[in-house]
Amino acid sequence: MTTETLLPANRDSIQAASKANGEPEWLINLRMRALELAGQLELPKLEKTRIDRWQMDAYGVNKAGQPVTELEELPETVKELLPQSDIGHLIVQRNSAAIYATISEELSKQGVIYTDMATAVRDHSELLQQHFMSVVKPEEHRVTALHAAVCQGGVFVYVPKNVRVELPLQALYITDDAAASFSPHILIVAEQGSDVTYVDNVVSTGLRSELVHNAVVEIVAKPSATVRFATVHRLDKGVTDLSTRRAIVEQDARVEWILGEMNDGNCMSDTTSILKGNGSSSDHKVICVGTGDQKLNITTRAVHFGRQSTSDMITRAVMRDESTAIVNGITKIEKGATGAHGEQTERVLMLSPKARGDANPMLLIDEDEVTAGHAASVGQVNKDQLYYMMSRGISEDQATRLIIYGFLAPVVSEIPVESLENKLSEWVERKLGQ
Amino acid sequence: MSNVQFTIQGLKAQVEGKEILKGVDIEIKGGEIHAIMGPNGTGKSTLASAVMGHPVYEVTDGSITLNGEDVLEMEVDERARAGLFLAMQYPSEIAGVTNADFLRSAINARRSEGDEISLIKFIRQMEGSMNKLSIDPQFMHRYLNEGFSGGEKKRNEILQMAMLDPKICILDEIDSGLDIDALKIVADGVNEMRSEERGFLIITHYQRLLNYISPDFVHVMMQGRIVRSGGPELAQRLENDGYEWLKEELGIEDETVGQETEEFQMPMNTTAPKY
Ligand SMILES: Nc1ncnc2c1ncn2[C@@H]1O[C@H](COP(=O)(O)OP(=O)(O)O)[C@@H](O)[C@H]1O
Ligand SMILES: [Mg+2]
Numbered sequence: 001m002t003t004e005t006l007l008p009a010n011r012d013s014i015q016a017a018s019k020a021n022g023e024p025e026w027l028i029n030l031r032m033r034a035l036e037l038a039g040q041l042e043l044p045k046l047e048k049t050r051i052d053r054w055q056m057d058a059y060g061v062n063k064a065g066q067p068v069t070e071l072e073e074l075p076e077t078v079k080e081l082l083p084q085s086d087i088g089h090l091i092v093q094r095n096s097a098a099i100y101a102t103i104s105e106e107l108s109k110q111g112v113i114y115t116d117m118a119t120a121v122r123d124h125s126e127l128l129q130q131h132f133m134s135v136v137k138p139e140e141h142r143v144t145a146l147h148a149a150v151c152q153g154g155v156f157v158y159v160p161k162n163v164r165v166e167l168p169l170q171a172l173y174i175t176d177d178a179a180a181s182f183s184p185h186i187l188i189v190a191e192q193g194s195d196v197t198y199v200d201n202v203v204s205t206g207l208r209s210e211l212v213h214n215a216v217v218e219i220v221a222k223p224s225a226t227v228r229f230a231t232v233h234r235l236d237k238g239v240t241d242l243s244t245r246r247a248i249v250e251q252d253a254r255v256e257w258i259l260g261e262m263n264d265g266n267c268m269s270d271t272t273s274i275l276k277g278n279g280s281s282s283d284h285k286v287i288c289v290g291t292g293d294q295k296l297n298i299t300t301r302a303v304h305f306g307r308q309s310t311s312d313m314i315t316r317a318v319m320r321d322e323s324t325a326i327v328n329g330i331t332k333i334e335k336g337a338t339g340a341h342g343e344q345t346e347r348v349l350m351l352s353p354k355a356r357g358d359a360n361p362m363l364l365i366d367e368d369e370v371t372a373g374h375a376a377s378v379g380q381v382n383k384d385q386l387y388y389m390m391s392r393g394i395s396e397d398q399a400t401r402l403i404i405y406g407f408l409a410p411v412v413s414e415i416p417v418e419s420l421e422n423k424l425s426e427w428v429e430r431k432l433g434q
Numbered sequence: 435m436s437n438v439q440f441t442i443q444g445l446k447a448q449v450e451g452k453e454i455l456k457g458v459d460i461e462i463k464g465g466e467i468h469a470i471m472g473p474n475g476t477g478k479s480t481l482a483s484a485v486m487g488h489p490v491y492e493v494t495d496g497s498i499t500l501n502g503e504d505v506l507e508m509e510v511d512e513r514a515r516a517g518l519f520l521a522m523q524y525p526s527e528i529a530g531v532t533n534a535d536f537l538r539s540a541i542n543a544r545r546s547e548g549d550e551i552s553l554i555k556f557i558r559q560m561e562g563s564m565n566k567l568s569i570d571p572q573f574m575h576r577y578l579n580e581g582f583s584g585g586e587k588k589r590n591e592i593l594q595m596a597m598l599d600p601k602i603c604i605l606d607e608i609d610s611g612l613d614i615d616a617l618k619i620v621a622d623g624v625n626e627m628r629s630e631e632r633g634f635l636i637i638t639h640y641q642r643l644l645n646y647i648s649p650d651f652v653h654v655m656m657q658g659r660i661v662r663s664g665g666p667e668l669a670q671r672l673e674n675d676g677y678e679w680l681k682e683e684l685g686i687e688d689e690t691v692g693q694e695t696e697e698f699q700m701p702m703n704t705t706a707p708k709y
Contacts, residue, residue: 388528392543394536403528
C-alpha cells in the first residue's frame with residue numbers, strides 16, 4: 001500500500017520488535033491490523049488546534065533498555081527523578097522498555113499483578129487479550145491506530161476481586177534518547193470491589209531531537225471498584241505528547257483522574273470516563289501551565305450511560321508567554337441515564353497578553369431527569385485580590401505567585417503520593433519562574 | 435513624645451473621573467485614636483483606599499506622610515511595610531491560599547531573606563492571636579476569607595493587624611455585620627493594641643463601636659470633606675440626634691458625594707402635542 005510508506009512505522013520493524021519481545025500471535029495480528037488502519041484513518045479533529053502542523057512522525061524505533069537490579073545502578077538522570085521516600089511498588093521504564101522494578105511480595109500474595117507490559121504480554125497473554133485496546137480502540141483515528149501498532153512498554157495492573165492495594169503503584173517513564181520509541185501503554189483492570197491507586201511520572205531529559213510520545217491509558221473498573229490514577233508529565237519542548245486516557249466505569253465503581261501537564265512542548269491530552277454502570281462515578285482534576293509557544297489541547301469528558309451516575313471535572317490552566325490552551329470539558333448524558341449528575345469547571349488564568357486561552361464547556365444531554373452544571377472562565381489575576389495581598393506588605397510578584405498557586409492548589413494538593421506532589425509543585429515553580 | 439506622626443493634607447482623589455475627596459486634612463500621632471463618622475456614600479472608604487493606594491482611586495492633590503516619608507510615592511506593599519494597615523470594609527476572598535500561608539508571607543515580606551520567621555514560632559504566634567480573638571484554630575488552614583461569614587472576615591482582619599504590628603491602623607466599618615459579642619472581641623483586640631507607638635483611624639457610621647473603643651478625636655465626613663471635628667462628645671451627640679442637625683447647621687442637603695442625582699431635564703427640540 002502506498003499510504004503505508006508515509007507512516008512513521010512499517011510492518012518489518014514492528015514485527016521485529018514483537019518477535020524480540022516474544023509477543024503472542026494475537027498481539028502481532030492486532031498490530032498489523034492497526035498499522036493498516038493507521039494508513040487509512042485521519043488524525044483526530046481537535047477543537048481549534050491544527051494538530052497536523054505538529055511534529056507527528058518522530059516515533060523512533062524500539063530500543064531495549066539496560067535492565068538493572070539495584071536502584072543505585074540506575075543512571076543519575078533517572079535517580080534524580082525517583083521518589084525520595086515511599087517508593088513502595090515501582091517500575092522504571094527508560095526509552096522503550098522497563099529497566100527496573102521493585103514490587104513487594106505482598107502484592108503477588110494478594111494475587112495482584114503489577115508488571116511491565118513486555119512481561120505481561122508473555123506471562124498474562126489471555127488476560128491481556130481480553131482488555132488490550134478494548135477501551136481505546138485502534139479504529140478511532142490515526143493516533144490510536146499508530147499507538148496500537150507501535151506501542152512498547154508501559155505497565156499492566158490487575159487487581160483481583162475485593163482486593164485493596166494499600167500502597168500506590170508507581171511508575172516512572174523516562175526518555176533520554178530521541179531515536180528510541182517512547183509510546184507506553186498502561187492497562188489497569190480492577191475487579192469487582194477492588195481498590196487501587198496508580199501514580200506515574202513521564203519525563204524527558206537531554207533529548208537531542210524531536211520525538212512523539214503516543215501513549216494510551218485504559219482503565220476497566222468493574223462493579224464497586226475504585227481506581228485512582230495520577231500522572232505528571234514533564235516532556236521537553238521537542239516532544240509532542242499525545243495522551244489518550246479512558247476508563248470504563250461499571251456499576252457503583254469510581255475512577256479518579258489527576259493530571260499535571262507540565263510539558264514544554266505541544267500536548268494533546270484527552271481523558272474520558274465512560275460511566276457505564278448505574279451509580280458509577282468519576283472525578284477529573286487537571287492542571288497545566290503553558291509557557292513559550294507551546295500549544296495545549298486538553299479535554300476532559302464524562303459520558304453517562306448509567307442511572308444515578310455522577311461526574312465532576314475541574315481543569316485549571318495558567319498561560320504564560322505566547323502559549324495557547326484549548327480547554328474542553330464535555331459532559332455527555334445519554335438517553336436512559338436518569339438521575340445522572342455532571343459538574344464541570346474550566347478556568348484559564350492568563351499571565352501574558354500574548355497567551356491564548358479558550359475554555360469550552362459542553363453539556364450534551366439526551367435525558368430529561370438529570371442535573372448538570374458548568375462554569376468556565378478565562379481571566380487575568382484579579383486586581384482586587386492583588387491589592388488586598390499587597391496591602392499586607394506582600395510584593396506584587398509574591399502576591400501573584402500566591403494567587404497562581406492558589407489557583408492550582410485544588411489539584412496539586414490531591415496528588416496521592418507526597419513525593420510526586422512535591423515534584424509537581426517544583427515543576428509548576430520551574431515553569432512559572434522561567 | 436511619640437515617634438509616630440501621620441499627616442494627610444488637602445487630599446483630593448477621584449474615581450473614574452469623579453472627584454470624591456475634596457480636600458481632607460487629618461493628623462494622627464502615636465497613641466491617638468481618631469474616629470471618622472458619616473453617613474453612607476460620603477467618601478469614608480475612598481479616603482481609606484486612597485491612603486492605602488488602591489489603584490482605582492487617583493490622588494489628584496494633597497499629601498500623605500508617615501514620619502515624614504512621602505506615602506503617595508510608595509507602592510501599596512511599600513506603604514504596608516512602612517507601617518500602614520487597612521482593615522477593609524470588604525476583604526477579598528482568595529481561594530487556594532491558606533490564611534497561614536498568607537500571613538506568613540506578609541510577615542516574611544517585612545524580614546530580610548534568610549531571616550524568615552520559623553514555622554513553629556509563626557504557628558505559636560498565630561494560635562495565640564487567634565485565641566485572643568476567639569477564632570477557631572481551624573481557620574489557620576482555611577482559604578483566605580473564602581466562605582467566611584461577615585463577622586469572621588472582620589475578625590480575620592483584626593488578626594492580621596495584630597500580627598503585622600502596624601504603626602497606623604485604619605479600620606473601615608470593622609463593626610458592620612458584628613453581633614454584640616463579636617463587637618466586644620474586636621474592640622478588645624483593638625484596645626489591647628493601643629500604644630504610644632501606634633495611631634488609629636476608625637471609620638464607622640454608627641456610634642456603637644465607640645462605646646467600646648473610646649476615641650480621642652471624632653471627625654464627621656460629608657461630601658468628601660471633614661465638616662466637623664471634636665472630641666468624644668461629638669460622637670455622642672450624633673448617636674442621640676443623628677446627622678440632621680449638623681447638615682442644617684452646615685446648610686447641606688445631600689451629604690453624599692459622587693452620586694449625581696439625575697435631574698430631570700426637558701428634552702430639547704420637542705414639539706408640543708398637536709390636537
Ligand atoms: N470603586 C468605585 N467605583 C466607582 N465609584 C466609587 C467607587 N468607590 C467609591 N465610589 C463612589 O464614591 C462615593 C463615596 O463612596 P465611599 O467612599 O464608599 O463612601 P462611604 O464609605 O462613606 O460609604 C460614592 O458615590 C461611590 O459611588
Ligand atoms: Mg464605606
